[in-house]
Amino acid sequence: MHILSLAAVAALAHHAAAQFNMLRFACSQLVVERTDPLVNPGMLYSPHLHQIVGGNSFNVSMPPETHDQAALSTCTSCSFAEDFSNYWTAVMFFRHRNxxxxxxxxxxNGGPQxxxxxxxxxDVYYIPSGKVTAFKKGFRMLAGSATNTDxxxxxxxxxxxxxxxSTNDNQFTGGAPCTGADTVDIPYGNQCKMVRQTIIFPTCWDGKNLDSPDHQSHVAYSGAxxxxxGRCPATHPVKLPQIMYELMWNTSTFMDQSMWPNDGKNPFVYSTNLGNRGSAxxxxxxFGWKDDTLQKAMDNNCNLDxxxxxxxxxxxxxxxxxxxTKEQQAPEPVDGYLKSIPMGEMAAERA
Incomplete structure:
Protein backbone atom coordinates (compact mmCIF):
# COMPACT_ATOMS: atom_id res chain seq x y z
CA MET A 1 0.00 0.00 0.00
CA HIS A 2 1.33 3.44 -0.91
CA ILE A 3 1.42 6.07 1.82
CA LEU A 4 0.90 9.65 0.68
CA SER A 5 3.44 12.22 1.83
CA LEU A 6 2.22 15.17 3.85
CA ALA A 7 2.91 17.38 0.86
CA ALA A 8 0.74 15.20 -1.36
CA VAL A 9 -2.09 15.21 1.18
CA ALA A 10 -1.92 18.99 1.38
CA ALA A 11 -1.97 19.24 -2.41
CA LEU A 12 -5.04 17.00 -2.61
CA ALA A 13 -6.81 19.03 0.06
CA HIS A 14 -5.93 22.22 -1.80
CA HIS A 15 -7.30 20.80 -5.08
CA ALA A 16 -10.49 19.47 -3.50
CA ALA A 17 -11.19 22.78 -1.81
CA ALA A 18 -10.68 24.61 -5.08
CA GLN A 19 -13.09 22.34 -6.97
CA PHE A 20 -15.86 21.78 -4.42
CA ASN A 21 -19.11 23.61 -5.22
CA MET A 22 -20.13 25.85 -2.34
CA LEU A 23 -21.00 29.45 -1.71
CA ARG A 24 -18.03 31.39 -0.35
CA PHE A 25 -18.27 35.14 -0.08
CA ALA A 26 -17.13 38.24 1.77
CA CYS A 27 -19.11 40.24 4.32
CA SER A 28 -17.80 43.63 5.40
CA GLN A 29 -18.33 45.31 8.74
CA LEU A 30 -21.87 46.53 9.30
CA VAL A 31 -21.34 47.74 12.88
CA VAL A 32 -19.29 46.95 16.00
CA GLU A 33 -21.39 47.26 19.13
CA ARG A 34 -22.71 45.61 22.27
CA THR A 35 -26.04 44.26 21.07
CA ASP A 36 -27.15 40.65 20.64
CA PRO A 37 -30.71 40.09 19.39
CA LEU A 38 -30.26 36.31 19.66
CA VAL A 39 -28.96 35.81 23.22
CA ASN A 40 -29.82 39.21 24.75
CA PRO A 41 -32.80 40.58 22.77
CA GLY A 42 -33.80 44.12 23.71
CA MET A 43 -30.67 44.71 25.80
CA LEU A 44 -28.55 47.75 25.07
CA TYR A 45 -24.97 47.17 26.13
CA SER A 46 -25.03 43.39 26.05
CA PRO A 47 -22.33 41.63 28.11
CA HIS A 48 -19.66 41.72 25.41
CA LEU A 49 -18.76 43.39 22.13
CA HIS A 50 -19.71 41.91 18.76
CA GLN A 51 -18.72 42.60 15.17
CA ILE A 52 -21.79 42.25 12.97
CA VAL A 53 -22.20 41.83 9.22
CA GLY A 54 -25.12 41.42 6.81
CA GLY A 55 -28.46 43.18 6.34
CA ASN A 56 -28.81 46.69 7.71
CA SER A 57 -32.15 45.95 9.42
CA PHE A 58 -30.05 44.43 12.22
CA ASN A 59 -31.57 45.66 15.46
CA VAL A 60 -31.29 45.27 19.22
CA SER A 61 -34.45 43.17 19.05
CA MET A 62 -35.41 41.07 16.00
CA PRO A 63 -38.49 38.93 16.86
CA PRO A 64 -38.66 36.12 14.28
CA GLU A 65 -42.44 36.53 13.99
CA THR A 66 -42.22 40.14 12.80
CA HIS A 67 -38.66 40.91 11.73
CA ASP A 68 -38.12 39.97 8.08
CA GLN A 69 -34.53 40.94 7.28
CA ALA A 70 -34.98 40.72 3.51
CA ALA A 71 -38.04 42.98 3.58
CA LEU A 72 -36.74 45.48 6.15
CA SER A 73 -33.15 45.86 4.96
CA THR A 74 -32.16 48.41 2.33
CA CYS A 75 -28.65 47.03 1.86
CA THR A 76 -26.36 44.19 2.92
CA SER A 77 -22.66 44.28 3.76
CA CYS A 78 -22.31 40.81 2.20
CA SER A 79 -21.32 40.41 -1.42
CA PHE A 80 -24.48 38.56 -2.51
CA ALA A 81 -27.24 41.15 -3.03
CA GLU A 82 -29.95 38.68 -1.99
CA ASP A 83 -28.40 37.77 1.39
CA PHE A 84 -29.77 39.95 4.21
CA SER A 85 -28.87 37.42 6.91
CA ASN A 86 -26.94 38.61 9.94
CA TYR A 87 -23.73 36.96 11.07
CA TRP A 88 -21.67 38.00 14.09
CA THR A 89 -18.84 36.96 16.40
CA ALA A 90 -16.88 38.27 19.34
CA VAL A 91 -14.07 40.77 18.72
CA MET A 92 -10.38 39.99 19.17
CA PHE A 93 -8.36 42.46 21.23
CA PHE A 94 -4.64 42.95 21.80
CA ARG A 95 -3.67 43.61 25.42
CA HIS A 96 -0.88 46.18 25.71
CA ARG A 97 1.64 46.08 28.55
CA ASN A 98 0.36 49.44 29.81
CA ASN A 109 -9.24 35.68 3.27
CA GLY A 110 -7.55 34.20 0.25
CA GLY A 111 -6.61 30.55 0.03
CA PRO A 112 -7.11 28.09 -2.81
CA GLN A 113 -10.48 29.53 -3.89
CA ASP A 123 -16.10 35.42 5.16
CA VAL A 124 -19.08 33.06 4.98
CA TYR A 125 -19.40 29.59 3.46
CA TYR A 126 -22.54 27.57 2.69
CA ILE A 127 -21.34 24.01 2.04
CA PRO A 128 -23.83 21.43 0.75
CA SER A 129 -23.43 17.67 1.17
CA GLY A 130 -25.94 15.93 -1.05
CA LYS A 131 -29.50 17.23 -1.05
CA VAL A 132 -29.93 19.94 1.58
CA THR A 133 -32.89 21.98 2.81
CA ALA A 134 -32.29 25.70 3.12
CA PHE A 135 -33.12 27.49 6.36
CA LYS A 136 -36.66 28.79 6.87
CA LYS A 137 -37.63 32.40 7.49
CA GLY A 138 -37.04 33.20 11.16
CA PHE A 139 -34.39 30.48 11.62
CA ARG A 140 -31.49 31.28 13.97
CA MET A 141 -28.76 29.43 15.80
CA LEU A 142 -25.59 29.75 17.84
CA ALA A 143 -22.28 27.89 17.55
CA GLY A 144 -19.87 27.75 20.48
CA SER A 145 -20.19 29.44 23.85
CA ALA A 146 -19.31 32.93 25.01
CA THR A 147 -18.98 31.75 28.61
CA ASN A 148 -16.80 28.68 28.15
CA THR A 149 -13.21 28.82 29.45
CA ASP A 150 -12.42 25.11 29.16
CA SER A 166 2.55 35.43 6.43
CA THR A 167 0.52 38.60 6.00
CA ASN A 168 -0.35 37.38 2.50
CA ASP A 169 -3.87 35.98 2.84
CA ASN A 170 -3.51 34.24 -0.54
CA GLN A 171 -0.57 32.16 0.68
CA PHE A 172 -2.52 29.06 1.67
CA THR A 173 -1.36 27.54 4.95
CA GLY A 174 -2.08 23.95 5.97
CA GLY A 175 -4.90 21.60 5.03
CA ALA A 176 -8.65 21.66 5.55
CA PRO A 177 -10.06 23.96 8.28
CA CYS A 178 -9.84 22.69 11.88
CA THR A 179 -7.32 19.95 11.12
CA GLY A 180 -3.62 19.40 11.73
CA ALA A 181 -1.94 21.91 14.03
CA ASP A 182 -5.05 24.08 14.43
CA THR A 183 -5.79 24.94 18.06
CA VAL A 184 -8.72 25.86 20.28
CA ASP A 185 -6.68 28.64 21.90
CA ILE A 186 -5.64 31.72 19.94
CA PRO A 187 -2.07 31.02 18.75
CA TYR A 188 0.54 33.71 19.25
CA GLY A 189 4.23 34.31 18.76
CA ASN A 190 6.46 36.15 16.31
CA GLN A 191 5.78 33.48 13.68
CA CYS A 192 2.01 34.12 13.72
CA LYS A 193 1.63 37.14 11.46
CA MET A 194 -2.12 36.51 11.21
CA VAL A 195 -4.58 34.24 12.98
CA ARG A 196 -7.38 32.55 11.06
CA GLN A 197 -10.45 31.83 13.17
CA THR A 198 -12.93 29.19 11.93
CA ILE A 199 -16.44 28.59 13.27
CA ILE A 200 -18.42 25.68 11.78
CA PHE A 201 -22.15 25.37 12.48
CA PRO A 202 -24.32 22.23 12.86
CA THR A 203 -25.79 20.69 9.71
CA CYS A 204 -28.87 18.88 11.07
CA TRP A 205 -32.22 20.36 12.10
CA ASP A 206 -35.17 18.89 14.01
CA GLY A 207 -37.42 20.12 11.20
CA LYS A 208 -39.79 21.90 13.60
CA ASN A 209 -38.24 24.63 15.70
CA LEU A 210 -36.77 27.78 14.20
CA ASP A 211 -34.93 28.37 17.48
CA SER A 212 -34.58 26.83 20.94
CA PRO A 213 -34.02 28.30 24.43
CA ASP A 214 -30.26 27.71 24.23
CA HIS A 215 -30.25 28.47 20.46
CA GLN A 216 -28.53 25.12 19.89
CA SER A 217 -30.84 22.21 20.82
CA HIS A 218 -32.91 22.45 17.63
CA VAL A 219 -29.79 21.66 15.57
CA ALA A 220 -27.10 18.98 15.81
CA TYR A 221 -23.66 18.24 14.42
CA SER A 222 -23.18 15.21 12.21
CA GLY A 223 -19.41 14.99 12.32
CA ALA A 224 -16.64 17.55 12.47
CA GLY A 230 -22.59 13.38 7.48
CA ARG A 231 -25.84 11.47 7.99
CA CYS A 232 -28.22 13.24 10.35
CA PRO A 233 -29.54 11.55 13.52
CA ALA A 234 -33.21 10.60 13.81
CA THR A 235 -33.76 13.40 16.34
CA HIS A 236 -32.59 16.00 13.80
CA PRO A 237 -33.37 14.43 10.42
CA VAL A 238 -33.30 17.49 8.12
CA LYS A 239 -29.96 18.13 6.41
CA LEU A 240 -28.97 21.81 6.25
CA PRO A 241 -26.27 23.59 4.29
CA GLN A 242 -23.17 23.77 6.47
CA ILE A 243 -22.37 27.34 7.45
CA MET A 244 -18.76 28.21 8.18
CA TYR A 245 -17.29 31.56 9.24
CA GLU A 246 -13.66 32.41 8.55
CA LEU A 247 -12.01 35.48 10.04
CA MET A 248 -8.49 36.68 9.37
CA TRP A 249 -7.08 38.66 12.30
CA ASN A 250 -3.97 40.63 11.32
CA THR A 251 -1.73 40.30 14.38
CA SER A 252 1.45 41.36 12.53
CA THR A 253 1.40 44.91 13.93
CA PHE A 254 1.74 43.54 17.47
CA MET A 255 4.95 41.54 17.07
CA ASP A 256 7.05 43.82 19.29
CA GLN A 257 7.11 41.82 22.51
CA SER A 258 8.01 44.91 24.54
CA MET A 259 4.33 45.81 24.02
CA TRP A 260 3.08 42.50 25.38
CA PRO A 261 1.79 42.23 28.96
CA ASN A 262 4.34 40.77 31.35
CA ASP A 263 1.86 38.41 33.02
CA GLY A 264 2.93 35.52 30.77
CA LYS A 265 -0.58 35.20 29.28
CA ASN A 266 -1.71 35.37 25.69
CA PRO A 267 -1.72 39.02 24.56
CA PHE A 268 -4.68 38.27 22.27
CA VAL A 269 -8.12 37.78 23.81
CA TYR A 270 -11.75 37.86 22.73
CA SER A 271 -14.16 40.54 23.88
CA THR A 272 -15.72 37.97 26.24
CA ASN A 273 -12.43 38.33 28.22
CA LEU A 274 -12.98 35.10 30.14
CA GLY A 275 -9.68 33.54 31.08
CA ASN A 276 -7.95 34.87 27.93
CA ARG A 277 -8.98 31.75 26.05
CA GLY A 278 -10.09 31.06 22.50
CA SER A 279 -12.48 28.49 23.95
CA ALA A 280 -15.05 31.30 24.33
CA PHE A 287 -31.21 33.63 8.40
CA GLY A 288 -32.34 36.35 6.02
CA TRP A 289 -31.93 35.33 2.37
CA LYS A 290 -34.53 36.79 0.03
CA ASP A 291 -37.38 34.43 -0.92
CA ASP A 292 -36.05 30.96 -1.89
CA THR A 293 -32.76 32.12 -3.38
CA LEU A 294 -30.61 30.10 -0.98
CA GLN A 295 -32.50 26.89 -1.75
CA LYS A 296 -32.09 27.55 -5.47
CA ALA A 297 -28.39 28.26 -4.97
CA MET A 298 -27.93 24.90 -3.24
CA ASP A 299 -30.04 23.01 -5.80
CA ASN A 300 -28.20 24.56 -8.75
CA ASN A 301 -24.64 24.05 -7.46
CA CYS A 302 -23.88 27.76 -7.35
CA ASN A 303 -20.22 28.24 -6.59
CA LEU A 304 -18.03 30.62 -4.60
CA ASP A 305 -18.93 34.34 -4.92
CA THR A 325 -23.01 50.28 7.43
CA LYS A 326 -25.13 51.54 10.30
CA GLU A 327 -24.70 53.65 13.42
CA GLN A 328 -24.17 51.99 16.79
CA GLN A 329 -27.41 51.40 18.69
CA ALA A 330 -25.36 51.06 21.88
CA PRO A 331 -22.93 53.98 21.42
CA GLU A 332 -19.47 53.72 22.96
CA PRO A 333 -15.84 53.96 21.78
CA VAL A 334 -14.59 50.79 20.08
CA ASP A 335 -11.73 52.14 17.94
CA GLY A 336 -8.16 52.97 18.92
CA TYR A 337 -6.60 52.11 22.27
CA LEU A 338 -9.18 51.78 25.05
CA LYS A 339 -8.70 51.68 28.80
CA SER A 340 -10.44 48.31 28.94
CA ILE A 341 -12.50 45.92 26.86
CA PRO A 342 -16.10 47.23 26.70
CA MET A 343 -18.10 45.24 29.25
CA GLY A 344 -20.70 46.04 31.90
CA GLU A 345 -21.90 49.64 31.71
CA MET A 346 -21.29 51.89 28.72
CA ALA A 347 -17.59 52.41 28.00
CA ALA A 348 -16.89 56.14 27.93
CA GLU A 349 -13.14 56.59 27.78
CA ARG A 350 -10.29 55.89 25.43
CA ALA A 351 -6.80 55.25 26.70
Whole structure:
Protein backbone atom coordinates (compact mmCIF):
# COMPACT_ATOMS: atom_id res chain seq x y z
CA MET A 1 0.00 0.00 0.00
CA HIS A 2 1.33 3.44 -0.91
CA ILE A 3 1.42 6.07 1.82
CA LEU A 4 0.90 9.65 0.68
CA SER A 5 3.44 12.22 1.83
CA LEU A 6 2.22 15.17 3.85
CA ALA A 7 2.91 17.38 0.86
CA ALA A 8 0.74 15.20 -1.36
CA VAL A 9 -2.09 15.21 1.18
CA ALA A 10 -1.92 18.99 1.38
CA ALA A 11 -1.97 19.24 -2.41
CA LEU A 12 -5.04 17.00 -2.61
CA ALA A 13 -6.81 19.03 0.06
CA HIS A 14 -5.93 22.22 -1.80
CA HIS A 15 -7.30 20.80 -5.08
CA ALA A 16 -10.49 19.47 -3.50
CA ALA A 17 -11.19 22.78 -1.81
CA ALA A 18 -10.68 24.61 -5.08
CA GLN A 19 -13.09 22.34 -6.97
CA PHE A 20 -15.86 21.78 -4.42
CA ASN A 21 -19.11 23.61 -5.22
CA MET A 22 -20.13 25.85 -2.34
CA LEU A 23 -21.00 29.45 -1.71
CA ARG A 24 -18.03 31.39 -0.35
CA PHE A 25 -18.27 35.14 -0.08
CA ALA A 26 -17.13 38.24 1.77
CA CYS A 27 -19.11 40.24 4.32
CA SER A 28 -17.80 43.63 5.40
CA GLN A 29 -18.33 45.31 8.74
CA LEU A 30 -21.87 46.53 9.30
CA VAL A 31 -21.34 47.74 12.88
CA VAL A 32 -19.29 46.95 16.00
CA GLU A 33 -21.39 47.26 19.13
CA ARG A 34 -22.71 45.61 22.27
CA THR A 35 -26.04 44.26 21.07
CA ASP A 36 -27.15 40.65 20.64
CA PRO A 37 -30.71 40.09 19.39
CA LEU A 38 -30.26 36.31 19.66
CA VAL A 39 -28.96 35.81 23.22
CA ASN A 40 -29.82 39.21 24.75
CA PRO A 41 -32.80 40.58 22.77
CA GLY A 42 -33.80 44.12 23.71
CA MET A 43 -30.67 44.71 25.80
CA LEU A 44 -28.55 47.75 25.07
CA TYR A 45 -24.97 47.17 26.13
CA SER A 46 -25.03 43.39 26.05
CA PRO A 47 -22.33 41.63 28.11
CA HIS A 48 -19.66 41.72 25.41
CA LEU A 49 -18.76 43.39 22.13
CA HIS A 50 -19.71 41.91 18.76
CA GLN A 51 -18.72 42.60 15.17
CA ILE A 52 -21.79 42.25 12.97
CA VAL A 53 -22.20 41.83 9.22
CA GLY A 54 -25.12 41.42 6.81
CA GLY A 55 -28.46 43.18 6.34
CA ASN A 56 -28.81 46.69 7.71
CA SER A 57 -32.15 45.95 9.42
CA PHE A 58 -30.05 44.43 12.22
CA ASN A 59 -31.57 45.66 15.46
CA VAL A 60 -31.29 45.27 19.22
CA SER A 61 -34.45 43.17 19.05
CA MET A 62 -35.41 41.07 16.00
CA PRO A 63 -38.49 38.93 16.86
CA PRO A 64 -38.66 36.12 14.28
CA GLU A 65 -42.44 36.53 13.99
CA THR A 66 -42.22 40.14 12.80
CA HIS A 67 -38.66 40.91 11.73
CA ASP A 68 -38.12 39.97 8.08
CA GLN A 69 -34.53 40.94 7.28
CA ALA A 70 -34.98 40.72 3.51
CA ALA A 71 -38.04 42.98 3.58
CA LEU A 72 -36.74 45.48 6.15
CA SER A 73 -33.15 45.86 4.96
CA THR A 74 -32.16 48.41 2.33
CA CYS A 75 -28.65 47.03 1.86
CA THR A 76 -26.36 44.19 2.92
CA SER A 77 -22.66 44.28 3.76
CA CYS A 78 -22.31 40.81 2.20
CA SER A 79 -21.32 40.41 -1.42
CA PHE A 80 -24.48 38.56 -2.51
CA ALA A 81 -27.24 41.15 -3.03
CA GLU A 82 -29.95 38.68 -1.99
CA ASP A 83 -28.40 37.77 1.39
CA PHE A 84 -29.77 39.95 4.21
CA SER A 85 -28.87 37.42 6.91
CA ASN A 86 -26.94 38.61 9.94
CA TYR A 87 -23.73 36.96 11.07
CA TRP A 88 -21.67 38.00 14.09
CA THR A 89 -18.84 36.96 16.40
CA ALA A 90 -16.88 38.27 19.34
CA VAL A 91 -14.07 40.77 18.72
CA MET A 92 -10.38 39.99 19.17
CA PHE A 93 -8.36 42.46 21.23
CA PHE A 94 -4.64 42.95 21.80
CA ARG A 95 -3.67 43.61 25.42
CA HIS A 96 -0.88 46.18 25.71
CA ARG A 97 1.64 46.08 28.55
CA ASN A 98 0.36 49.44 29.81
CA UNK A 99 -3.08 47.90 30.40
CA UNK A 100 -4.84 49.39 27.40
CA UNK A 101 -6.47 47.29 24.68
CA UNK A 102 -7.10 47.70 20.96
CA UNK A 103 -9.13 45.75 18.41
CA UNK A 104 -7.05 43.51 16.15
CA UNK A 105 -7.64 44.54 12.51
CA UNK A 106 -9.26 42.12 10.08
CA UNK A 107 -8.50 41.42 6.44
CA UNK A 108 -10.08 39.34 3.68
CA ASN A 109 -9.24 35.68 3.27
CA GLY A 110 -7.55 34.20 0.25
CA GLY A 111 -6.61 30.55 0.03
CA PRO A 112 -7.11 28.09 -2.81
CA GLN A 113 -10.48 29.53 -3.89
CA UNK A 114 -9.09 33.02 -4.43
CA UNK A 115 -9.02 36.30 -2.56
CA UNK A 116 -12.13 37.82 -1.00
CA UNK A 117 -12.24 41.56 -0.43
CA UNK A 118 -13.88 42.91 2.69
CA UNK A 119 -13.64 45.92 4.98
CA UNK A 120 -13.33 44.22 8.34
CA UNK A 121 -16.01 41.61 8.84
CA UNK A 122 -15.70 37.95 7.93
CA ASP A 123 -16.10 35.42 5.16
CA VAL A 124 -19.08 33.06 4.98
CA TYR A 125 -19.40 29.59 3.46
CA TYR A 126 -22.54 27.57 2.69
CA ILE A 127 -21.34 24.01 2.04
CA PRO A 128 -23.83 21.43 0.75
CA SER A 129 -23.43 17.67 1.17
CA GLY A 130 -25.94 15.93 -1.05
CA LYS A 131 -29.50 17.23 -1.05
CA VAL A 132 -29.93 19.94 1.58
CA THR A 133 -32.89 21.98 2.81
CA ALA A 134 -32.29 25.70 3.12
CA PHE A 135 -33.12 27.49 6.36
CA LYS A 136 -36.66 28.79 6.87
CA LYS A 137 -37.63 32.40 7.49
CA GLY A 138 -37.04 33.20 11.16
CA PHE A 139 -34.39 30.48 11.62
CA ARG A 140 -31.49 31.28 13.97
CA MET A 141 -28.76 29.43 15.80
CA LEU A 142 -25.59 29.75 17.84
CA ALA A 143 -22.28 27.89 17.55
CA GLY A 144 -19.87 27.75 20.48
CA SER A 145 -20.19 29.44 23.85
CA ALA A 146 -19.31 32.93 25.01
CA THR A 147 -18.98 31.75 28.61
CA ASN A 148 -16.80 28.68 28.15
CA THR A 149 -13.21 28.82 29.45
CA ASP A 150 -12.42 25.11 29.16
CA UNK A 151 -10.63 24.11 25.96
CA UNK A 152 -11.52 20.46 26.52
CA UNK A 153 -15.20 21.32 26.06
CA UNK A 154 -14.59 22.62 22.53
CA UNK A 155 -14.58 20.30 19.52
CA UNK A 156 -11.47 21.46 17.68
CA UNK A 157 -12.99 20.04 14.50
CA UNK A 158 -15.66 22.75 14.57
CA UNK A 159 -14.14 25.79 16.26
CA UNK A 160 -10.44 26.45 15.84
CA UNK A 161 -7.60 28.86 15.11
CA UNK A 162 -4.66 28.62 12.74
CA UNK A 163 -1.31 30.38 12.93
CA UNK A 164 -0.73 32.10 9.56
CA UNK A 165 2.96 32.73 9.07
CA SER A 166 2.55 35.43 6.43
CA THR A 167 0.52 38.60 6.00
CA ASN A 168 -0.35 37.38 2.50
CA ASP A 169 -3.87 35.98 2.84
CA ASN A 170 -3.51 34.24 -0.54
CA GLN A 171 -0.57 32.16 0.68
CA PHE A 172 -2.52 29.06 1.67
CA THR A 173 -1.36 27.54 4.95
CA GLY A 174 -2.08 23.95 5.97
CA GLY A 175 -4.90 21.60 5.03
CA ALA A 176 -8.65 21.66 5.55
CA PRO A 177 -10.06 23.96 8.28
CA CYS A 178 -9.84 22.69 11.88
CA THR A 179 -7.32 19.95 11.12
CA GLY A 180 -3.62 19.40 11.73
CA ALA A 181 -1.94 21.91 14.03
CA ASP A 182 -5.05 24.08 14.43
CA THR A 183 -5.79 24.94 18.06
CA VAL A 184 -8.72 25.86 20.28
CA ASP A 185 -6.68 28.64 21.90
CA ILE A 186 -5.64 31.72 19.94
CA PRO A 187 -2.07 31.02 18.75
CA TYR A 188 0.54 33.71 19.25
CA GLY A 189 4.23 34.31 18.76
CA ASN A 190 6.46 36.15 16.31
CA GLN A 191 5.78 33.48 13.68
CA CYS A 192 2.01 34.12 13.72
CA LYS A 193 1.63 37.14 11.46
CA MET A 194 -2.12 36.51 11.21
CA VAL A 195 -4.58 34.24 12.98
CA ARG A 196 -7.38 32.55 11.06
CA GLN A 197 -10.45 31.83 13.17
CA THR A 198 -12.93 29.19 11.93
CA ILE A 199 -16.44 28.59 13.27
CA ILE A 200 -18.42 25.68 11.78
CA PHE A 201 -22.15 25.37 12.48
CA PRO A 202 -24.32 22.23 12.86
CA THR A 203 -25.79 20.69 9.71
CA CYS A 204 -28.87 18.88 11.07
CA TRP A 205 -32.22 20.36 12.10
CA ASP A 206 -35.17 18.89 14.01
CA GLY A 207 -37.42 20.12 11.20
CA LYS A 208 -39.79 21.90 13.60
CA ASN A 209 -38.24 24.63 15.70
CA LEU A 210 -36.77 27.78 14.20
CA ASP A 211 -34.93 28.37 17.48
CA SER A 212 -34.58 26.83 20.94
CA PRO A 213 -34.02 28.30 24.43
CA ASP A 214 -30.26 27.71 24.23
CA HIS A 215 -30.25 28.47 20.46
CA GLN A 216 -28.53 25.12 19.89
CA SER A 217 -30.84 22.21 20.82
CA HIS A 218 -32.91 22.45 17.63
CA VAL A 219 -29.79 21.66 15.57
CA ALA A 220 -27.10 18.98 15.81
CA TYR A 221 -23.66 18.24 14.42
CA SER A 222 -23.18 15.21 12.21
CA GLY A 223 -19.41 14.99 12.32
CA ALA A 224 -16.64 17.55 12.47
CA UNK A 225 -14.86 19.70 9.96
CA UNK A 226 -15.83 21.53 6.78
CA UNK A 227 -17.19 18.49 4.95
CA UNK A 228 -20.84 19.50 4.64
CA UNK A 229 -21.69 17.06 7.42
CA GLY A 230 -22.59 13.38 7.48
CA ARG A 231 -25.84 11.47 7.99
CA CYS A 232 -28.22 13.24 10.35
CA PRO A 233 -29.54 11.55 13.52
CA ALA A 234 -33.21 10.60 13.81
CA THR A 235 -33.76 13.40 16.34
CA HIS A 236 -32.59 16.00 13.80
CA PRO A 237 -33.37 14.43 10.42
CA VAL A 238 -33.30 17.49 8.12
CA LYS A 239 -29.96 18.13 6.41
CA LEU A 240 -28.97 21.81 6.25
CA PRO A 241 -26.27 23.59 4.29
CA GLN A 242 -23.17 23.77 6.47
CA ILE A 243 -22.37 27.34 7.45
CA MET A 244 -18.76 28.21 8.18
CA TYR A 245 -17.29 31.56 9.24
CA GLU A 246 -13.66 32.41 8.55
CA LEU A 247 -12.01 35.48 10.04
CA MET A 248 -8.49 36.68 9.37
CA TRP A 249 -7.08 38.66 12.30
CA ASN A 250 -3.97 40.63 11.32
CA THR A 251 -1.73 40.30 14.38
CA SER A 252 1.45 41.36 12.53
CA THR A 253 1.40 44.91 13.93
CA PHE A 254 1.74 43.54 17.47
CA MET A 255 4.95 41.54 17.07
CA ASP A 256 7.05 43.82 19.29
CA GLN A 257 7.11 41.82 22.51
CA SER A 258 8.01 44.91 24.54
CA MET A 259 4.33 45.81 24.02
CA TRP A 260 3.08 42.50 25.38
CA PRO A 261 1.79 42.23 28.96
CA ASN A 262 4.34 40.77 31.35
CA ASP A 263 1.86 38.41 33.02
CA GLY A 264 2.93 35.52 30.77
CA LYS A 265 -0.58 35.20 29.28
CA ASN A 266 -1.71 35.37 25.69
CA PRO A 267 -1.72 39.02 24.56
CA PHE A 268 -4.68 38.27 22.27
CA VAL A 269 -8.12 37.78 23.81
CA TYR A 270 -11.75 37.86 22.73
CA SER A 271 -14.16 40.54 23.88
CA THR A 272 -15.72 37.97 26.24
CA ASN A 273 -12.43 38.33 28.22
CA LEU A 274 -12.98 35.10 30.14
CA GLY A 275 -9.68 33.54 31.08
CA ASN A 276 -7.95 34.87 27.93
CA ARG A 277 -8.98 31.75 26.05
CA GLY A 278 -10.09 31.06 22.50
CA SER A 279 -12.48 28.49 23.95
CA ALA A 280 -15.05 31.30 24.33
CA UNK A 281 -15.12 31.76 20.54
CA UNK A 282 -18.66 31.67 19.16
CA UNK A 283 -20.79 32.69 16.21
CA UNK A 284 -24.41 33.80 15.87
CA UNK A 285 -26.61 33.37 12.78
CA UNK A 286 -29.98 34.85 11.79
CA PHE A 287 -31.21 33.63 8.40
CA GLY A 288 -32.34 36.35 6.02
CA TRP A 289 -31.93 35.33 2.37
CA LYS A 290 -34.53 36.79 0.03
CA ASP A 291 -37.38 34.43 -0.92
CA ASP A 292 -36.05 30.96 -1.89
CA THR A 293 -32.76 32.12 -3.38
CA LEU A 294 -30.61 30.10 -0.98
CA GLN A 295 -32.50 26.89 -1.75
CA LYS A 296 -32.09 27.55 -5.47
CA ALA A 297 -28.39 28.26 -4.97
CA MET A 298 -27.93 24.90 -3.24
CA ASP A 299 -30.04 23.01 -5.80
CA ASN A 300 -28.20 24.56 -8.75
CA ASN A 301 -24.64 24.05 -7.46
CA CYS A 302 -23.88 27.76 -7.35
CA ASN A 303 -20.22 28.24 -6.59
CA LEU A 304 -18.03 30.62 -4.60
CA ASP A 305 -18.93 34.34 -4.92
CA UNK A 306 -19.98 34.34 -8.56
CA UNK A 307 -23.24 35.43 -10.17
CA UNK A 308 -25.56 32.43 -10.46
CA UNK A 309 -28.47 33.24 -12.82
CA UNK A 310 -30.05 29.81 -12.25
CA UNK A 311 -30.68 30.77 -8.62
CA UNK A 312 -31.21 34.48 -9.14
CA UNK A 313 -28.27 35.52 -6.95
CA UNK A 314 -25.96 38.37 -7.88
CA UNK A 315 -22.50 39.34 -6.69
CA UNK A 316 -22.13 42.96 -5.64
CA UNK A 317 -18.92 44.90 -6.14
CA UNK A 318 -16.85 45.62 -2.99
CA UNK A 319 -17.59 49.35 -3.15
CA UNK A 320 -21.31 48.53 -2.85
CA UNK A 321 -21.26 46.10 0.08
CA UNK A 322 -18.47 48.00 1.86
CA UNK A 323 -20.75 51.04 1.90
CA UNK A 324 -23.52 49.23 3.80
CA THR A 325 -23.01 50.28 7.43
CA LYS A 326 -25.13 51.54 10.30
CA GLU A 327 -24.70 53.65 13.42
CA GLN A 328 -24.17 51.99 16.79
CA GLN A 329 -27.41 51.40 18.69
CA ALA A 330 -25.36 51.06 21.88
CA PRO A 331 -22.93 53.98 21.42
CA GLU A 332 -19.47 53.72 22.96
CA PRO A 333 -15.84 53.96 21.78
CA VAL A 334 -14.59 50.79 20.08
CA ASP A 335 -11.73 52.14 17.94
CA GLY A 336 -8.16 52.97 18.92
CA TYR A 337 -6.60 52.11 22.27
CA LEU A 338 -9.18 51.78 25.05
CA LYS A 339 -8.70 51.68 28.80
CA SER A 340 -10.44 48.31 28.94
CA ILE A 341 -12.50 45.92 26.86
CA PRO A 342 -16.10 47.23 26.70
CA MET A 343 -18.10 45.24 29.25
CA GLY A 344 -20.70 46.04 31.90
CA GLU A 345 -21.90 49.64 31.71
CA MET A 346 -21.29 51.89 28.72
CA ALA A 347 -17.59 52.41 28.00
CA ALA A 348 -16.89 56.14 27.93
CA GLU A 349 -13.14 56.59 27.78
CA ARG A 350 -10.29 55.89 25.43
CA ALA A 351 -6.80 55.25 26.70
Missing amino acids: GSVIRVPQVG GQLINKGGL NSKVNKGNICHRCWQ GASGG AHGDYL RDCPRAGIHKQQPAVYNAC
